[in-house]
Amino acid sequence: MTPIQITYPNMMVILPEVVLSCWVFFMMMADLFIPKEKKEINAVLGLIGLAVTAVSVFMVLSYGDISSFNDSMRSDRFALFFKLLFIITAALAILISAKYIAIEGVNWGEYYSILLFSVVGMMVLVSATDLVTVYLGMEFMALSIYVLTGFIRHDVRSNEAALKYFLLGAFSSGLILYGMVLLYGVTGSTNVYKIANFLAANDNYSNPLMIASVILLISGFAFKIAAVPFHMWAPDAYEGAPTSITAFMSVGPKAASFAALLRVFLVALPVMKPHWVAIFWGVSAISMVVGNVVAVAQTNIKRMLAYSGIGHAGYILMGVIAGTRMGVASVLLYMLVYIFMSIGAFSVIILLRKTGVKGDEIKDFSGFARRYPSLGLCMLIFLISLIGLPPTAGFIGKLYLFAAAVEAEYYYLAVIGVLMSVVSLFYYMQVAKTMYIDEEIEGQELVPSRALTFVVYFCAAATLLIGMFPDGFISAAMAAVLPI
Amino acid sequence: MELLLFYIFGGVAVLASLGLVTGKNPVHSALFMVVVFFVIAALFVLLGAEFLAAAQILVYAGAIMVLFLFVIMLLRLQPEELRNTSRHAFQKFFGIVLSLVLMAQIALIVRGGFFKGAKGNYTPEVVSGFGGNTEAVAAVLFTDYLFPFELTSLILLMAMVGAVVLTKKELK
Amino acid sequence: MTEFIIIMLVKMFVIFGAVMLTMTYITLAERKILGYMQIRPGPNRVGPWGLLQPIADGIKLFLKEDIIPDKASKVVFVIAPAMALIPAVMTLAVIPFGPAVTIMGRQVDVYMADVNIGILYIFAVSSIGVYGIVLAGWSSESKYSLLGGLRSSAQMISYELSMGFALVGVIMMSQSLSMVKIIEAQKGVWFIVPQFFGFIIYITAAIAELNRTPFDLPEGESELVAGYFTEYSSMKYAMFMLGEYINIISVSGIVTTLYLGGWSGPILPPLAWFMIKLLAVVFFMIWVRATYPRFRYDQLMTFGWKVLLPASIANILLTPVFMKIFGYL
Numbered sequence: 001m002t003p004i005q006i007t008y009p010n011m012m013v014i015l016p017e018v019v020l021s022c023w024v025f026f027m028m029m030a031d032l033f034i035p036k037e038k039k040e041i042n043a044v045l046g047l048i049g050l051a052v053t054a055v056s057v058f059m060v061l062s063y064g065d066i067s068s069f070n071d072s073m074r075s076d077r078f079a080l081f082f083k084l085l086f087i088i089t090a091a092l093a094i095l096i097s098a099k100y101i102a103i104e105g106v107n108w109g110e111y112y113s114i115l116l117f118s119v120v121g122m123m124v125l126v127s128a129t130d131l132v133t134v135y136l137g138m139e140f141m142a143l144s145i146y147v148l149t150g151f152i153r154h155d156v157r158s159n160e161a162a163l164k165y166f167l168l169g170a171f172s173s174g175l176i177l178y179g180m181v182l183l184y185g186v187t188g189s190t191n192v193y194k195i196a197n198f199l200a201a202n203d204n205y206s207n208p209l210m211i212a213s214v215i216l217l218i219s220g221f222a223f224k225i226a227a228v229p230f231h232m233w234a235p236d237a238y239e240g241a242p243t244s245i246t247a248f249m250s251v252g253p254k255a256a257s258f259a260a261l262l263r264v265f266l267v268a269l270p271v272m273k274p275h276w277v278a279i280f281w282g283v284s285a286i287s288m289v290v291g292n293v294v295a296v297a298q299t300n301i302k303r304m305l306a307y308s309g310i311g312h313a314g315y316i317l318m319g320v321i322a323g324t325r326m327g328v329a330s331v332l333l334y335m336l337v338y339i340f341m342s343i344g345a346f347s348v349i350i351l352l353r354k355t356g357v358k359g360d361e362i363k364d365f366s367g368f369a370r371r372y373p374s375l376g377l378c379m380l381i382f383l384i385s386l387i388g389l390p391p392t393a394g395f396i397g398k399l400y401l402f403a404a405a406v407e408a409e410y411y412y413l414a415v416i417g418v419l420m421s422v423v424s425l426f427y428y429m430q431v432a433k434t435m436y437i438d439e440e441i442e443g444q445e446l447v448p449s450r451a452l453t454f455v456v457y458f459c460a461a462a463t464l465l466i467g468m469f470p471d472g473f474i475s476a477a478m479a480a481v482l483p484i
Numbered sequence: 485m486e487l488l489l490f491y492i493f494g495g496v497a498v499l500a501s502l503g504l505v506t507g508k509n510p511v512h513s514a515l516f517m518v519v520v521f522f523v524i525a526a527l528f529v530l531l532g533a534e535f536l537a538a539a540q541i542l543v544y545a546g547a548i549m550v551l552f553l554f555v556i557m558l559l560r561l562q563p564e565e566l567r568n569t570s571r572h573a574f575q576k577f578f579g580i581v582l583s584l585v586l587m588a589q590i591a592l593i594v595r596g597g598f599f600k601g602a603k604g605n606y607t608p609e610v611v612s613g614f615g616g617n618t619e620a621v622a623a624v625l626f627t628d629y630l631f632p633f634e635l636t637s638l639i640l641l642m643a644m645v646g647a648v649v650l651t652k653k654e655l656k
Numbered sequence: 657m658t659e660f661i662i663i664m665l666v667k668m669f670v671i672f673g674a675v676m677l678t679m680t681y682i683t684l685a686e687r688k689i690l691g692y693m694q695i696r697p698g699p700n701r702v703g704p705w706g707l708l709q710p711i712a713d714g715i716k717l718f719l720k721e722d723i724i725p726d727k728a729s730k731v732v733f734v735i736a737p738a739m740a741l742i743p744a745v746m747t748l749a750v751i752p753f754g755p756a757v758t759i760m761g762r763q764v765d766v767y768m769a770d771v772n773i774g775i776l777y778i779f780a781v782s783s784i785g786v787y788g789i790v791l792a793g794w795s796s797e798s799k800y801s802l803l804g805g806l807r808s809s810a811q812m813i814s815y816e817l818s819m820g821f822a823l824v825g826v827i828m829m830s831q832s833l834s835m836v837k838i839i840e841a842q843k844g845v846w847f848i849v850p851q852f853f854g855f856i857i858y859i860t861a862a863i864a865e866l867n868r869t870p871f872d873l874p875e876g877e878s879e880l881v882a883g884y885f886t887e888y889s890s891m892k893y894a895m896f897m898l899g900e901y902i903n904i905i906s907v908s909g910i911v912t913t914l915y916l917g918g919w920s921g922p923i924l925p926p927l928a929w930f931m932i933k934l935l936a937v938v939f940f941m942i943w944v945r946a947t948y949p950r951f952r953y954d955q956l957m958t959f960g961w962k963v964l965l966p967a968s969i970a971n972i973l974l975t976p977v978f979m980k981i982f983g984y985l
Contacts, residue, residue, distance in 0.1 A: 005627070006626055006627060006630075007627070009630065009631070014631070021638060028645070069630060069631035070627070070628040070629070070630075070631075072629075072631055072632070073631060108649060110645055110646075110649045113645065114642065114645065114646055114649070117638070117642045120638070121639075124635060130632075132629065132632045133631065133632055133635070136632050136635045136636060136639065137635075139639060140635065140638065140639045140642065143639060143642060143643055143646065144642055144646070146646075147642075147646030147647075147649065147650060150650055151649070151650075153650060162650075208589075208592075208593055208596070209593055212589075212593075509729070511729070511732065511791075511794060512731075512732070515732070515787075515791075518787065525780075534771065534772065534773045534776075535773055535776065537780075538773050538776035538777055538779070538780045539776070539780075541780035541781075541783070541784065542776065542779055542780045542783055545780075545783070545784060546779075546780060546783025546784060546786075546816075547783065547813065547816075550783075550786055550787070550790065550809055550812075550813060551813070553787075553790055553791075553794075553809070554790070554806065554809055554810070557790070557793075557794050557802065557805070557806060558806070616772050617772075617773075618772070618773060618776075618833060
């Protein structure tokens with residue numbers, strides 16, 4: 001028997017993942033020694049871990065494009081850009097969680113460990129250049145989020161949300177896996193570059209297996225980004241999950257799934273582009289329409305934001321459909337922008353949550369801005385940004401998405417996008433109206449949490465900053481574009 | 485000989501799967517599933533993959549399905565409670581039609597010879613060069629697929645912590 | 657081809673017959689030894705020293721009325737004893753009783769097959785054994801049976817892990833999964849010496865897997881009447897007993913092979929050495945049964961997960977260190 005030759009892999013490729021995983025191990029151990037009353041220490045530990053990970057991301061940045069592990073992981077600027085986004089997202093999520101989970105009575109240390117584990121999953125997902133690692137990263141991320149969705153064990157809504165999300169998520173993983181298997185069957189490889197080379201060298205354009213595989217992959221990914229017709233889980237999961245997790249999963253997993261989607265479709269399957277563009281076109285258009293129109297009818301603000309998130313997935317898909325450098329850059333930029341406006345809006349909702357009061361109905365916001373003018377203004381900024389009006393970041397993000405679509409000559413899609421933004425004006429302004437015009441109501445005292453108010457102000461500031469001085473962020477997104 | 489065995493095992497697999505989905509009693513369905521795992525293991529043996537066959541039985545038939553049975557028994561699901569599925573008649577019909585369509589598609593694809601991808605490297609000669617199936621699996625697992633292998637252990641750790649958090653009776 | 661099939665068939669009958677014979681007398685030995693250990697004579701009415709007792713027992717079980725409870729799930733109730741017996745018999749196929757012998761000018765191995773995944777095969781097959789018990793418990797529609805079945809499946813799943821991990825040490829040292837190769841690897845020193853902790857863990861877990869005292873909670877008669885086979889009678893009951901005792905033989909055979917050097921030994925022929933070692937292990941198990949009281953259920957679970965499992969993992973970690981120090985690597 002010959003001993004197995006193990007070549008030492010280039011660990012720099014997965015340095016951020018390794019650093020963060022080790023930190024999570026440490027946190028799990030440390031949690032055992034932290035008394036019940038001081039679980040906030042876990043949040044601080046989590047933030048430190050994220051900071052260390054951020055440093056490691058910048059360290060890896062100087063190495064340029066590197067790949068390792070039989071070319072199944074790649075660390076390029078595209079991946080590192082997303083990794084930084086996840087670190088920001090997770091940091092904001094931890095800040096808004098500390099007080100909130102104490103109110104919900106689920107103040108356990110595992111919350112932070114699992115949250116950070118899902119970040120590890122996302123990091124793997126954006127670096128993955130092999131279908132096997134793509135799948136594993138996706139499962140890692142998704143499993144953590146399922147657990148976090150059901151984290152309020154004593155709340156039936158949370159349980160229901162987790163179960164629905166889990167069952168449908170498992171189903172969609174099956175679809176993706178099936179698509180991957182067919183892809184492997186045709187090309188004989190799971191590596192995205194090898195698949196691309198094989199498809200470029202052999203004509204498989206009208207191979208029914210390839211078409212089936214593309215359809216299955218799109219179905220699975222559409223589920224992960226909550227695009228119509230695979231969006232049914234989103235409102236229930238968003239409503240039932242702890243609000244801090246809703247904020248997190250409206251951004252993080254969505255961004256990670258978009259990154260993987262870009263890598264799989266633009267790198268591995270450019271040959272099949274006419275096929276998948278046709279399907280994505282429909283998905284994008286119908287997502288924008290359904291998401292924005294159904295959102296109008298919602299009375300629960302978490303559900304409303306869930307539908308608006310479905311609409312946003314439709315907008316972002318425009319960048320994927322364009323498939324140009326400009327298109328990819330606009331996706332990256334929009335994900336960055338979306339973090340601040342979405343987490344900002346959700347953290348205002350959390351501000352209203354206190355023992356005995358849910359505070360996630362739109363009517364709970366009655367007179368909110370009159371009682372708390374500065375926080376009300378922040379919420380208004382988030383709403384304006386979600387609509388996509390200047391001078392906020394949402395405007396810049398949408399401008400680039402629409403521009404990318406127009407540049408790639410998808411005029412109808414851009415028109416639908418603009419029209420649906422007008423529809424969204426209606427329901428976002430409904431919230432603004434409730435805040436500014438309706439009578440103040442009883443029991444609107446806020447939870448005193450400096451971390452939470454800091455996040456609200458920080459997100460508002462970031463939204464305005466990107467909206468008014470976008471140049472730096474745009475060039476960062478352009479620099480991080482995949483080599484296509 | 486091999487072909488004959490393949491048809492026998494394949495036939496049993498198909499019949500057992502049918503029993504699995506049509507069975508009224510959840511315990512019977514679970515047992516049919518065990519049968520399916522067994523014949524799949526037998527098919528692995530036919531392909532010369534003894535290690536996978538043993539792992540298949542050990543993991544799926546020996547561990548996972550036992551836990552399934554365990555849960556079914558603890559819930560004491562009686563057939564009567566599950567029979568109230570008349571409102572799913574439409575879904576049932578739709579499901580049968582769709583699976584027939586899917587089967588026709590797969591048959592067409594296989595018949596049509598669309599699998600024209602590169603053949604894999606692991607011929608019987610290559611595998612025996614490693615010193616056997618087990619060694620070949622190990623060699624691939626610890627070189628090419630090292631990262632997915634390690635990542636899986638992280639996923640399992642996360643899933644374990646998550647399951648404990650969600651179900652443990654009292655948390656400190 | 658035909659020659660191969662004939663040889664295999666003959667071997668099958670010989671091994672199966674020999675095992676059945678050994679097994680019947682192990683039941684007697686167990687009762688006798690238990691008797692002497694408790695200072696009482698044990699069975700001594702049928703034949704000299706009770707030597708015909710197992711045969712009388714067999715006839716009795718054959719002739720008894722076969723009862724299937726009215727509410728039982730009939731098919732499963734009938735299949736369950738077979739599902740308990742078959743894996744037990746299947747394990748025998750890979751146990752190497754002796755090296756090749758020459759019979760009528762042919763080289764014949766005294767074992768059914770030397771598969772290159774021998775240990776894994778044993779594991780896979782024995783993990784199936786739990787189905788018979790679980791299903792017997794479930795199909796009887798009796799609360800004692802169900803509780804017994806549940807207990808035993810929980811117990812078997814818990815202890816299977818430590819059992820498997822204990823064997824990893826042996827696999828590491830022999831660099832093979834094949835039973836014959838493992839015996840060859842013990843030419844110098846039996847693995848019971850370098851793998852002493854592994855041996856202790858394995859035999860503890862194996863006794864638990866066999867549902868024998870002190871781990872015989874699934875059939876703890878003071879709580880559960882007779883556990884999962886409360887409702888069984890006649891031949892079906894006998895099949896459970898058969899399965900149990902064949903399992904004892906195969907576990908002893910595995911211990912002999914993996915830790916006690918298998919058939920190797922001076923002067924005496926290999927087959928005799930194998931039998932001696934095997935019976936010694938069987939005697940050890942009976943001795944344990946006579947010595948220890950039964951665990952409480954939570955103690956059993958705690959012991960399995962919090963003592964045995966970490967210990968077996970520690971064994972895996974320590975084995976390479978040991979191998980490095982003593983120059984195995």
